[in-house]
Amino acid sequence: GIQVEQSPPDLILQEGANSTLRCNFSDSVNNLQWFHQNPWGQLINLFYIPSGTKQNGRLSATTVATERYSLLYISSSQTTDSGVYFCAVELRSGGSNYKLTFGKGTLLTVNP
Amino acid sequence: DAGITQSPRHKVTETGTPVTLRCHQTENHRYMYWYRQDPGHGLRLIHYSYGVKDTDKGEVSDGYSVSRSKTEDFLLTLESATSSQTSVYFCAISDYAGANVLTFGAGSRLTVL
Numbered sequence: 001g002i003q004v005e006q007s008p009p010d011l012i013l014q015e016g017a018n019s020t021l022r023c024n025f026s027d028s029v030n031n032l033q034w035f036h037q038n039p040w041g042q043l044i045n046l047f048y049i050p051s052g053t054k055q056n057g058r059l060s061a062t063t064v065a066t067e068r069y070s071l072l073y074i075s076s077s078q079t080t081d082s083g084v085y086f087c088a089v090e091l092r093s094g095g096s097n098y099k100l101t102f103g104k105g106t107l108l109t110v111n112p
Numbered sequence: 113d114a115g116i117t118q119s120p121r122h123k124v125t126e127t128g129t130p131v132t133l134r135c136h137q138t139e140n141h142r143y144m145y146w147y148r149q150d151p152g153h154g155l156r157l158i159h160y161s162y163g164v165k166d167t168d169k170g171e172v173s174d175g176y177s178v179s180r181s182k183t184e185d186f187l188l189t190l191e192s193a194t195s196s197q198t199s200v201y202f203c204a205i206s207d208y209a210g211a212n213v214l215t216f217g218a219g220s221r222l223t224v225l
Contacts (some may be wrong), residue, residue, distance in 0.1 A: 002172065031211055031212055033213065033214065035214075035216075037140060041219050042198065042216075042218060042219075043202065043217070043219075044216075045214060045215060045216075048211055048213045050211075082164055086154060087157065088155075088214070090212055096214060097158065098143060098160060098162055098168075098208070099157055099170060100157070100212065100214060101157070101171075102147075102154040102155040102156070104152065104153065104154040105154050112200040
């Protein structure tokens with residue numbers, strides 16, 4: 001199956017710093033999403049971004065499908081950004097796949 | 113949680129007992145999924161459904177069965193729970209309107225002693 005690797009596995013920041021999280025995947029995909037899991041366990045969909053660039057407030061994401069990677073940028077980080085960030089992809093295939101494969105996540109800690 | 117309810121939210125049970133987790137949605141979405149989350153593994157797909165009575169296996173389906181008798185409910189059953197099934201279980205839904213964008217429930221924490 002498709003492999004999804006996220007880096008770094010852990011990241012510690014001071015409030016106000018910027019960061020870049022990376023997601024590499026091993027095959028062509030037609031779907032890529034970024035999720036944030038807060039310290040209480042809730043999973044929130046941040047971006048649906050199979051290609052191109054999107055921005056939502058202090059967060060932005062870029063996917064370069066031809067090179068099989070995606071980046072999540074967090075600017076001016078806040079303590080509420082703490083949690084685990086997951087990348088998930090859906091394999092491009094002849095028919096519908098329906099299944100998203102998740103990376104193992106990046107644990108972000110933002111200290112005040 | 114966008115109209116997704118998981119029950120129970122917490123359960124402690126003993127090895128060998130049957131367990132059923134329920135996912136209920138009010139969004140009328142066609143696709144429903146069960147994932148498990150374990151330290152070091154991220155989220156792994158157990159089973160999914162693409163319509164009433166239409167289900168298929170994910171990557172970690174052994175020891176689990178599912179049923180979907182109506183659009184709004186997707187049940188995950190552990191016929192005989194084992195300690196390796198101690199995990200947090202997440203249900204997700206998608207209407208697949210052009211893209212498979214998932215919305216997750218709050219999760220169910222299961223401990224098998």
